[in-house]
Amino acid sequence: MSYTSPIINFESVDKFYGNFHALKDITISVNSGERMVICGPSGSGKSTLIRCINGLENHNSGKLTVDGVEVFEGSKDIIRLRQEIGMVFQQFNLFPHLTVLENLTIGPIKVRKISKPEAEIMARKYLERVHIPEQAEKYPAELSGGQQQRVAIARSLCMESKILLFDEPTSALDPEMINEVLDVMVELADTGMTMVCVTHEMGFARKVADTMVFMDEGKIIEVAPPEKFFSKPDSDRCREFLEQILEH
Amino acid sequence: MGYNWQWYQIPKYIYRYTDNGFQFGELMFGLWTTITLSFSAFALAVILGLLLALLRLSGLFIGTKVAVCFLEFVRNIPLLVLVYLFYYVLGPVFKYDRYTASILCLAVYHSALISEILRAGINAVAQGQWEAAKSIGMSKAQMYRYIILPQSIRFMLPPMTGEVIHMVKSSAIVSVIAVAELTTLGQNIISDTYMAFEIWFTIAVIYMIVIMILSIGASQVERRYTVTN
Numbered sequence: 001m002s003y004t005s006p007i008i009n010f011e012s013v014d015k016f017y018g019n020f021h022a023l024k025d026i027t028i029s030v031n032s033g034e035r036m037v038i039c040g041p042s043g044s045g046k047s048t049l050i051r052c053i054n055g056l057e058n059h060n061s062g063k064l065t066v067d068g069v070e071v072f073e074g075s076k077d078i079i080r081l082r083q084e085i086g087m088v089f090q091q092f093n094l095f096p097h098l099t100v101l102e103n104l105t106i107g108p109i110k111v112r113k114i115s116k117p118e119a120e121i122m123a124r125k126y127l128e129r130v131h132i133p134e135q136a137e138k139y140p141a142e143l144s145g146g147q148q149q150r151v152a153i154a155r156s157l158c159m160e161s162k163i164l165l166f167d168e169p170t171s172a173l174d175p176e177m178i179n180e181v182l183d184v185m186v187e188l189a190d191t192g193m194t195m196v197c198v199t200h201e202m203g204f205a206r207k208v209a210d211t212m213v214f215m216d217e218g219k220i221i222e223v224a225p226p227e228k229f230f231s232k233p234d235s236d237r238c239r240e241f242l243e244q245i246l247e248h
Numbered sequence: 249m250g251y252n253w254q255w256y257q258i259p260k261y262i263y264r265y266t267d268n269g270f271q272f273g274e275l276m277f278g279l280w281t282t283i284t285l286s287f288s289a290f291a292l293a294v295i296l297g298l299l300l301a302l303l304r305l306s307g308l309f310i311g312t313k314v315a316v317c318f319l320e321f322v323r324n325i326p327l328l329v330l331v332y333l334f335y336y337v338l339g340p341v342f343k344y345d346r347y348t349a350s351i352l353c354l355a356v357y358h359s360a361l362i363s364e365i366l367r368a369g370i371n372a373v374a375q376g377q378w379e380a381a382k383s384i385g386m387s388k389a390q391m392y393r394y395i396i397l398p399q400s401i402r403f404m405l406p407p408m409t410g411e412v413i414h415m416v417k418s419s420a421i422v423s424v425i426a427v428a429e430l431t432t433l434g435q436n437i438i439s440d441t442y443m444a445f446e447i448w449f450t451i452a453v454i455y456m457i458v459i460m461i462l463s464i465g466a467s468q469v470e471r472r473y474t475v476t477n
Contacts, residue, residue: 054382079387082382082385087383089380093376094380097398107384107386111384159384
C-alpha cells in the first residue's frame with residue numbers, strides 16, 4: 001500500500017453559530033488524491049464542514065490543518081492557502097461584471113501573477129475541459145445554469161490548486177443540466193485531484209467516491225468506502241437517509 | 249411696486265464685446281469657479297468617503313468607531329458652521345486661503361454623505377461574490393478593487409449623481425467667506441448696482457441650467473452603464 005499523508009486533517013473540531021452547535025467534535029482526514037463525498041440531511045453541518053477547509057467559516061475549537069498549514073481565525077496564511085483550494089458553490093458565484101474568460105483569468109493574473117496571454121491560454125484549455133470553449137467572450141448572465149457551473153469549475157481549475165471543494169454543485173440546477181455538470185466532475189475525479197464534495201447525487205458518489213461520509217446534527221455518523229456505505233452502513237440513521245433519497 | 253427693471257444691463261455680466269473682442273462677464277467667471285470648486289471638492293469627497301466607508305466596513309473596532317464619530321460629527325453640524333470652522337478656525341492654524349478652505353469644507357461635509365452611499369453600494373453586492381473572490385485567494389484589497397467595487401458602482405451611481413447636484417448647490421454657501429464663485433459675484437454686482445431682482449433671477453437660472461445639464465448627463469451615464477452590464 002502506497003503511503004499517502006492526509007492533506008486535510010480535522011481534529012476534534014467544534015463550530016458554533018451563537019448557541020447553535022453546528023459541528024460537534026469532528027475528526028476526519030482526507031488523503032492527497034482522495035475523493036470524499038459528504039452527504040446528510042439539510043442542516044447537518046456538511047456545508048459548514050467544507051467551508052471550514054478554506055476558512056470561509058472559522059471553527060471555534062479543535063485543530064484543522066490543510067496542506068500542512070493550520071487554519072484558524074485571523075490566520076495570515078489563509079490567503080496563500082486558499083490559492084491551493086478551489087471551491088465550487090451551489091449558486092455558482094461567477095463574477096457578473098466580467099466575461100467568462102475574465103472570470104477564469106482574474107485569479108491567475110491578479111493572485112498568481114501569471115502574464116495575461118499565458119493565463120488566457122490556460123483558461124481556454126480549461127474551458128475546453130469543461131466543454132464550453134465557445135462561450136469565452138460571453139457574460140455569465142448569458143449562459144444556462146449548467147454552463148455557469150461548468151465555468152465556475154473551470155475558474156477553480158485555473159488556479160491549479162491541489163484541492164477542489166464542491167458545495168452542493170448541482171442543487172441549484174434544473175434537472176436536465178445536472179448531468180452535464182456531473183460528467184465534468186467525474187472526468188475531474190479521474191485526474192487524481194483531491195476532491196471533497198457535498199452532494200446528494202448518489203449515482204455520482206458511487207462512481208467517484210473513495211470515501212463516503214454521512215453527517216447528521218453536526219456529527220459525523222458514518223465513514224465508509226462506497227461499497228459498504230451503500231450496501232450495509234453501520235448506523236440506522238444513515239440507512240434511513242439512504243433509503244429516503246434512493247427511493248426515487 | 250415701483251421697481252425699475254433694468255434687464256438690458258444683465259447681458260454684459262455674462263458676456264461682452266470690447267476692443268479686445270469677445271469676453272466673458274463676471275457671472276461666467278463666477279460660474280467657472282463654482283464648477284471647479286464643486287468638482288475638486290467632489291473628487292476629494294469621493295476619496296475621503298471611500299476611506300470612511302472602508303474603515304466602517306473594516307470590522308476593526310477602532311476603525312468603525314472613528315468612522316462613526318466622524319460621520320456623526322459632520323452630519324450634526326450645519327454646513328454654514330462648518331464653513332466658518334474651516335475658514336476662521338482651521339484656516340489660520342493650518343495657513344490656507346479661503347478657496348482651499350471652501351474645498352476642504354465641502355469635501356468633508358459631502359464625504360460623510362458619500363461614505364453612506366458607498367457603504368450601501370458595497371453592502372448591496374451579494375455575499376457569494378466575496379466568498380468566490382476569497383476562494384481564489386484574493387486579498388481584501390484585491391477583492392474590493394476587482395470584484396466588489398466594480399459591481400457596486402451600479403448601485404451607487406443614481407444616488408451619487410444626486411450628490412454631485414447637491415454639491416453644486418451647496419457650494420453657494422461659501423459666498424459667506426467671499427470665495428469668488430457665482431453667488432458671491434452676484435452679491436458684489438448687486439451692491440454696486442442695486443439690481444437685486446435681475447441678478448438673483450439670472451443666477452437662479454444659471455444654476456438651474458447647469459444642474460439640468462448635469463442631470464441629463466447623469467441619466468445618460470446611468471443608462472449606458474446598465475446596458476453594458
